[in-house]
Amino acid sequence: MITRVHRRGSRVGGLLRYLWGPGKAEEHANPHLVAAWDGAGSLADLEPNVTARGKRDIRALTALLEQPVRAGYRPPNKFVWHASMRLAPEDRHRTISDSTWAGMAVQMLTEVGVATTAADPGLRWIAMRHADDHVHIVATLVREDGRTNWMRNDYPRCVKATYHVARRYNLHRRIPPADRTAHRRPHPVEVSKARRTGRAQTPRDELRRRVRRAVAAAGSEEEFFTLLREAGVLVRLRRSSTNAQQITGYAVALPGARTAGGQPVYFGGGRLAPDMTLPKLRLRWGTPPPQPAAPSVGRSERVEAMRQAAKVATAAADDIRRAARTEPGRVQATAVAAADLLTSLAYAMEGDRRGPLHRAPEVFDRAARDLYGRVRRPTGRGQEMRAMSRLVALMGRISGDDDAMAALALVTDLARLADTVEQLRTAQQRLHQAEAARAAADALRLVAGGRQPAVTLPLTAVPASEPTVGGGRRAGRGR
Template sequence: MFAKITTGDRMGGLLSYLAGEGRANEHTDPHVVAGDATVMAWHFDEQLTRESALDLAHHLDRPRRNFERSAKSGGVATKTKPHVWQCSLSLRSEEGQLPDEEWQKIAEAFVERMGFGDHEGTKAPTRWVAVRHGLSAGTVDEKTGQLGGRNDHIHIVVNLVREDGTRAVRHNDFIRARDLCRELEKEFGLLPLDPNSYEVARSHARATWEEKRRDERGAGADPRIPWAELDDDQQRILVAEEFASPEEFERAWSARETHAETIVSAGQYQYGEQEQAARRKARGRFEADRKAGRETREWRFLPKAERDALINAAIVAEQPRWAMARTVRACAGASADEAEFVRRMRQHGLVVRPRFARGRTDIVEGYSVAVRPEAGESPIWYGGNTLGRDLALPRLRAEWPSTPQSADAAVAEWSAGKAGSPAVAAGRETQSPDPAMWQDAAARIAELRKQLAHVPLDDHGAWAKVARETAAAFAAWSKATEPTPGPFAAAADTLARSAQTTKPIRPMTALPSVAGTAYLLMAASKGGPAAQMAMLRQLIALGKAVHDMHAATSAAKRATNIEQTIRGQLAAVDARLAAASSPAAGPAASRGHSGHSGPGATPAQPAQRPTTAPGRPWTGPGEPGRPDRGIER
């Protein structure tokens, strides 16, 4: 289930739209499925017209109007913030349609847990309603012209002004709504973000059952019982009918508890944040075209379909936080000190903004970064800690030398970055490393792997350090060789999750640092296919060690993410490097299938993800038959 949140100040306009025909005449049956006590008493299951929608809006908006009227009569000037909070809850298209009774329970649970209820009598309640008006309009595939993605959904509309005039808190509502959707998926048996084959089949079976139940009720016949009232054996029999053979069903049944974290492994992030960033970027480009005379209309007068198309294009093209996190992580891992870190970020298209201590200009306490904006755009800033806890400035400084000279050099570079001036000095970022460093870096990683065999599982600081440096190496390799995010970027994002700790933790075990690997890889030094293959296999072995640590500590999802990334994507890169380094390989073999030089080039066909039988030890590429002994004890 997906949540999309918007806010505004026109309750009547929003309810009129929900009761209307829709942008593409997709609103076929607008009616109320849930709401506060008064809504349920007077409007439940009511077929909404424009008149009844305005009457409903009048009811929902009354606390805000009463509060404003009272403030004005007392001579107090008020400036009301947007008070209309709207959230659409959408199912996956494979889910089919839920009955109104199910949507009512979901809406009531969602509103209460979002904090808009009375919170067990301690707060004045809000006024709200949930409207259902048929499936979404869907999207048209540009290649096939077929309509797809029609989702069953509801719109929850809340007046943020409570009955006593106080305002409901919506802090972090995007994140809270996302997490709540995950909870409700489990409670109501809905498809998760990354469903497996059993869950998809179960959803199809349930949708078919409920559709027949609605048809029977509409024909005046005695309807069958709801799907939720079927016992487990009955549901399992119906789900089995969705599969081509009993063998396929048994495979799906045995793997029904398996999930991958799509948001993490795909390098995406919370949808509301993504849409907001894309909206700003799309509008900035539109205004730039308008100033240049290429466009005469105003953004606010564009048809909604055209605005949405521009925003969706920006969503596809940009994923600011994840992309910036990879860049910052690669720059941090490749830098020998803080000043070099600042220069590298600017070198790779970021603008920096230091946060000085109060009343000082010689002490930097934190930083924010943004992608260098184009003309007409405003920068979208992210703090280091927002990009990743391991990217907070105090944690980065723990890996760099701390001397008066290094501090002065760093402040000078931060100040230059804030002013948009050229770098104060030049450092390693302008130099090409010796190709012989490939062998030395691989040897350091091999030594680290040996020592990992003796690192306790509860030494969280040591394992976070290994994950951080390995993620930085993959991020640096991605920056050097992947025009668009590919296998190296996916590996960096996945391993970076294992580097996050809620507070700084000092490793209990002294381990050799492999941070210099990121410096080598970011410089794109040509070590040849054989050297690159050796390096890749050593990094894969480090990722395998982190995987084993998670598997041994019952962090199954995290271990699965790492395994799928390495086996499903990096294995294909390893195979190409092996082919390119063989004596029989011709000149064309040293290039990626896409024509882009470098090991990170995306293959023409995606590699098939190998499967792992339950209980079977996994071995990384290059080490057939022998598991890494990192933590298997």
């Protein structure tokens, strides 16, 4: 089930006339009320009567809904709040009665703050049904006592309340509330421009992947900026207005992505992902352990590096299971470091040719990210994981059977670690992240099981959790 919040309006009568009308394609069948505000009286008395011409007379219901608005103190211009609750396709085979729809609507509206008891002079609202799979809710945003309920942040509140309704009524499709761990989606203008210029991904998506790779391989901001420039990324540093020697932020651009005037299109780190700002990256790096300046790289060294990383990944999964309840900050730092190791491994095995292994870090990055872009201070286990991430990055591309087998063993261990993160996020009720961890584990097992080759053609599909140029029209919020 999902609730869509529509644009607010100023004409109650026009909306009611549409809802009780035939619809745009004669799709409205048997429109009738299923619930109304506490104290409204009988639904039969509220139901619009049928006139001699066969149309509904909605004047009485319109007057009742508008009454608090007319008597209110400085009511808003757009006081009509409209939402719809709709079943998912897999739930539409169920026969839901009017009383069940009324219960679901009342529960959702009570949690959001629209429905109140008669003792609390709240908003006037109705819930009407003209199809088997959805109901419409209409409310006026002035309370009985004359105060305005501005319904701020109504959409995320409705999503959260609808999720609770779906759980209570045992519906199959349950959309968890937003946790703000997703990547920043490209604007539709970016998607259209990328399509016109023949790009497989938008510059924002491509930059985020290159920056993530540099973050995983770097241990300090100097090394980070060096790796970005070596990857062909234009870097612009932002310096303090009081101390020119102090760097306070950065922005990146692709050389080929320019405006109509020929200027590069720069994106700040925070515009790529909520945890990619320079202050958060500094906190993420912390004080790195000493690293070899120029390690000797050979096949035996790659094998040993992969084996060391596999041991650390196994120990990290054990740490997450042990400390999930007692030390959540330590567990969070370990999960973020695991995302770095997975990123470095994907590029070691597939390079810039984006194969199926690249899907895993792209979705696991969300599973590992903390809520609201927060970054935890590094821990000993997290720093050990980051050291392995840098070591794998320094080892270069996998080139033989021995190091490929060791790398596949590491892939298997990382799949188990992703399973552990999925269990952690499920226990924390962070279900979007649990789903991302599950997708990462599935992608890793596809590669480790040999059902997918480690390298494919350069142009591959981007996972559904991230927008693409081919199907990346950004979904509206229903506002």
